[in-house]
Amino acid sequence: MLCMICKQNAAQVHLTQIVDDKIKKVDLCEDCAKHKGINDTAGFAIADLLLGLGASQEMAQAGGGEDTKCPGCGFTAADFKKAGRLGCSQCYVTFAESLENLLKTMHKGTQHVGKAPYGLRQSRDLADRLKQLQKKLDRAVTDEDVEQAASLRDEIRSTRDQIEHLAPGVKP
């Protein structure tokens, strides 16, 4: 068996880790293992190694091949394989398909749930509010609560207005 990093020497260090019920195995030669700091258990995080290794593998296997070029910055999948980093923010669109699996193994989820710039945060809140109001309106209509329905309709109209007035880039 050959080392997964240099693909030249025989693998002599074998590591197994279970991530999300999936077994991940890494086989390395002594030089590469030493280089990755595996002898020094204190400074070594197996996930770093796995993530780094996984990234280039995923990119190599992903559709589009190494010729796909980012129109934003001219970065290619081959460049990513070499650098482990992307060229520009547009690369996330260009290589979206290839990155999907990688992100799944790397992170807790694939949908951002944290902080957003103020404009977008506002837009996210308004969109949520609109959905809530719509639900309430449906219920009011079913219950034939005319008064409630009328006031909800006003609220929906004003929320829509607020969304209309958001900057074009942040509308939901």
Next chain:
Amino acid sequence: MTIQEFLTSPVETARRTGPHDRIVLSSRVRLARNLRGVPFPGWAKKAERIKTLEAIRPAVESLPQLAGAFSETMDNLGPLDKMILVERHLISREHQAKGAGSGLVLNKEESLCVMINEEDHLRMQALRPGLQLKQAWLAIDQVDSDLETKLDYAFSPALGYLTACPTNLGTGIRVSAMLHLPGLVLAEQINQIIASVNKLGLAVRGLYGEGTEALGNVFQVSNQMTLGEVETDIVDRLNKALQQIIEHEENARAKLLEQKPKMVFNHIGRAYGILANTHIISSKETMNLLSLMRLGVDLEMFPGADRTLTDELFVVTQPAHLQRQFTEKLAAEERDVLRADMLRERLRQVGRPSPKTPGAGASPLDKRN
């Protein structure tokens, strides 16, 4: 003003206090941000990097939190300046290697530090002594919110803040704390702790971050995942893990004192013996021995000495800090001699260690467990 004049003196730095600072040396929260439509620093050409720096730097300098800050481009900092900044944990080793097109903005209190054109266009960090992750998060969150009104961030509703490396994608947050864990190391429990911390999706690294060894029993614990989790949850999760580690470290110390007091006193006594009498000593050995002396101070074995001394020595005995006291360039061997001179001189005021626990020092043999 040069960066060396700007920086707080190591003795002042060592005097900073915070919650749990017996074990937690410092807390840090860092956010990665990039500008829309501009290549990431690693892929941008030099002219583009300079342009980005010129766009970002004034925006950062104009923040009220950074009024009176030190602001400089990396090509205007000398190799010694940069190394001192690394030894103070204010910039990364990656940033140390940067020149034209990269920059640094640091506030007077050294609690906010912004690296421009490191791996990402912006790497902003809030630092606090002791365990204060929440405070650090609130501080950097505010800086980020203020900056977003001045800069056009690369952000996608689905993927969050877009970063050069997919490992930072989403929140772009790295929450970390630096821990001094001599008890767990002496009790040989540290690998177990590291393994269980790793299982929580947290990384444990050495003194200078990624890929460095744990000199002086100092470990950095940080989150690894940045996408699919809210910032405050990440902060809480790390906080909980750290509370556990602190408890384990305290337990390890108590148990060692109870079961193997002679072993502990031996390590501390020898550390003092070498540090106070050495004539040639490397920076690595110094850090490891100072760590044991710091443990001795925690165990009240050095009457009259406090943690300020060991913490200051931990910084001033490092290569760049030692070098800066001399005009001529020192070779490693010369530094080892000067370091030893400094240690002997500074430890003359510290008496020999003596175990505080009554009776413990008198037991003929450690209990075997």
